[in-house]
Amino acid sequence: xxxxAAVGDVHFGPDARGRLRPHIEGLADxxxxxxxxxxxxxxxxxxxxxxxxxxxxxxxxxxxxxxGNHDYHSxxxxxxxxxxEDAGVQVLEGGSAVIEVGGSTVGVAGGKGFGGGFAGASGxxxxxxxxxxxxxxxxxxxxxxxxxxxxxxxxxxVALTHYAPVDGTLRGERPEIYPFLGSVHLAxxxxxxxxxxxxxxxxxxxxxxxxxPGGVPVRNVAQPVIGxxxxxxxxxxxxxxxxxxxxxxxxxxxxxxxxxxxxxxxV
Amino acid sequence: MSNxxxxxxCERVRAGLARDPRVADLGLDVQVAGGxxxxxxxxxxxxxxxAAVEVAAAVAVDLDVVDSVAVAPIAGPTDAEHLA
Numbered sequence: 001x002x003x004x005a006a007v008g009d010v011h012f013g014p015d016a017r018g019r020l021r022p023h024i025e026g027l028a029d030x031x032x033x034x035x036x037x038x039x040x041x042x043x044x045x046x047x048x049x050x051x052x053x054x055x056x057x058x059x060x061x062x063x064x065x066x067x068g069n070h071d072y073h074s075x076x077x078x079x080x081x082x083x084x085e086d087a088g089v090q091v092l093e094g095g096s097a098v099i100e101v102g103g104s105t106v107g108v109a110g111g112k113g114f115g116g117g118f119a120g121a122s123g124x125x126x127x128x129x130x131x132x133x134x135x136x137x138x139x140x141x142x143x144x145x146x147x148x149x150x151x152x153x154x155x156x157x158v159a160l161t162h163y164a165p166v167d168g169t170l171r172g173e174r175p176e177i178y179p180f181l182g183s184v185h186l187a188x189x190x191x192x193x194x195x196x197x198x199x200x201x202x203x204x205x206x207x208x209x210x211x212x213p214g215g216v217p218v219r220n221v222a223q224p225v226i227g228x229x230x231x232x233x234x235x236x237x238x239x240x241x242x243x244x245x246x247x248x249x250x251x252x253x254x255x256x257x258x259x260x261x262x263x264x265x266x267v
Numbered sequence: 268m269s270n271x272x273x274x275x276x277c278e279r280v281r282a283g284l285a286r287d288p289r290v291a292d293l294g295l296d297v298q299v300a301g302g303x304x305x306x307x308x309x310x311x312x313x314x315x316x317x318a319a320v321e322v323a324a325a326v327a328v329d330l331d332v333v334d335s336v337a338v339a340p341i342a343g344p345t346d347a348e349h350l351a
Contacts, residue, residue, distance in 0.1 A: 003347060005344070011291075011311060015312045015314045015315070016311050016312055019311065019312075019341050020341065022343075023341065023343055023344070026343075030344050030347070031347075042288075042291040042292075043288055043291050070291070073291075196350065197350060204294040205294060217350050223341070224294065224309060224339065227339070227342060228341060228342040228343060228344055228345065229341050229342065229343060229344060230344055231344065231345075231348070232344055232346075232347035232348070233347065233348050233349075233350050234347045234348065234349045234350060235350055
């Protein structure tokens with residue numbers, strides 16, 4: 001069994017020092033790994049990341065993070081990632097990490113993700129250059145997520161993004177802004193590659209629990225949603241399982257991801 | 268002030284809350300009701316709450332601002348959820 005602690009949207013800054021630290025100190029009693037689902041900062045400033053890094057100093061468990069839209073706001077995303085890496089947090093931007101826990105392995109494939117909307121109402125790679133760039137950015141990140149997930153040969157696999165892969169965890173947000181909160185392409189990547197859990201943030205007014213069309217549990221861990229320092233999800237029973245390469249997971253890149261054409265209604 | 272104008276004032280306040288570095292928040296709800304501007308939601312710190320109210324008051328100069336912003340504490344984890 002792997003215990004995955006996860007939280008997103010901590011929006012840290014110097015004024016928030018001390019808010020997380022008491023909970024981090026007891027983390028090893030609750031979880032085997034910590035996932036941070038983006039929006040580590042408010043304005044994407046190095047000093048904000050440094051404040052969070054101080055809070056996470058001496059982390060008792062491995063930690064993996066992705067960045068969020070706020071972390072890009074000041075164009076210092078590389079610096080933000082560097083500060084977190086220096087603090088011992090592995091930052092994924094289209095990559096993956098493998099963590100060993102008591103003889104089992106959990107693989108985390110992650111990246112920011114992006115918006116675009118959900119089934120039946122998502123943007124298409126069509127029209128003005130800005131619109132095409134918007135949709136292509138989403139599809140490119142979804143392709144990366146699929147490739148990284150599909151390449152993991154671990155007992156457990158987790159998809160970590162900032163943007164949402166499904167609209168089920170957006171319930172509570174105004175439907176008009178769903179296209180800015182996530183994309184169906186992320187769900188397709190997760191379902192095609194297969195995963196045991198998909199974790200995201202970004203939707204502060206959403207809800208915690210959802211599922212992809214393929215049945216993968218999705219959890220929105222934005223801190224305003226979960227209302228606590230982190231949530232913990234346990235994968236499996238006490239014994240672990242071994243997954244052969246390929247296994248139940250499809251190794252085929254879905255056409256929509258390959259061709260960077262969503263094929264959905266134009267909006 | 269007309270209802271039409273209320274809509275635009277709320278949008279300007281929302282833009283101000285996002286842009287002001289002391290707040291940088293995209294999630295606060297802004298409504299005009301009963302002739303007053305209501306600022307509703309939660310933020311992480313008292314400093315951010317005060318700044319949000321200041322931004323709203325500076326933008327919506329003709330309206331009283333009703334501060335319904337809460338500072339959310341961070342609770343410890345609850346029981347783990349078993350997924351598989």
